[in-house]
Each structure stands twice: as structure tokens, then as C-alpha cells.
Amino acid sequence: MxxxxxxxxxxxxxxxxVCTCAYLRTLFPSIIxxxxxxxxxxxxxxxxxxxxKSPWVGAACLIMACTVLFWT
Incomplete structure (x- = not known):
């Protein structure tokens, strides 16, 4: 699927x-x-x-991790 x-x-x-692009921008800002x-x-x-929106993105990542680990 x-x-x-x-x-x-x-x-x-x-x-x-979102997390990958933000991380790559810290490493290679000229490319992004x-x-x-x-x-x-x-x-x-x-x-x-x-x-x-890093606090909100971090919270969303934690919530997504919990749902992936414990929900499915």
C-alpha cells in the first residue's frame, strides 16, 4: 500500500x-x-x-512515534 x-x-x-530538510539546512544552508x-x-x-515550528514538530514526532509503537 x-x-x-x-x-x-x-x-x-x-x-x-520536515525534519530531514531542517537538518540538511543546518549542514548545507547554501543548497537549500x-x-x-x-x-x-x-x-x-x-x-x-x-x-x-520546531517545538510543534518535535511534539508531532513524539506523538507519531507513540502511535506507531503502541497503536499498530
Whole structure:
């Protein structure tokens, strides 16, 4: 089953993308920052969400981890 058709898997993929983009921006800021528009601009936007909403993203990661471990 694809992650697009399962809501829990879709949320996991989005959270992983946000966390990965924010982490890669701390390591290689020039790569993420030069692509602010277009398709690659999505990664810049995900990195900005990960930086600015980091307490909320961290809480969402904890909740997702608990649901994956204990719910399924």
C-alpha cells in the first residue's frame, strides 16, 4: 500500500521530510537556500517549517512515534 492512501503513513512521510530538510539546512544552508521557488522550493519551505515550528514538530514526532509503537 502506498503512503498516499494511508493517512498515518502520509503524516509520517511529511514529518520525516520536515525534519530531514531542517537538518540538511543546518549542514548545507547554501543548497537549500538557493532554491526558494519552483519544485525544489518545497524543500526550502519544509526546512522553514521545521525551524520555526520546531517545538510543534518535535511534539508531532513524539506523538507519531507513540502511535506507531503502541497503536499498530
Amino acid at each position: 502506498s503512503a498516499l492512501f494511508n493517512f498515518q503513513s502520509l503524516l509520517s512521510v511529511i514529518l520525516l521530510l 537556500d538557493r532554491n526558494k521557488t519552483g519544485v525544489l522550493g518545497t524543500f526550502w519551505k519544509l526546512a522553514r517549517i521545521g525551524e520555526r
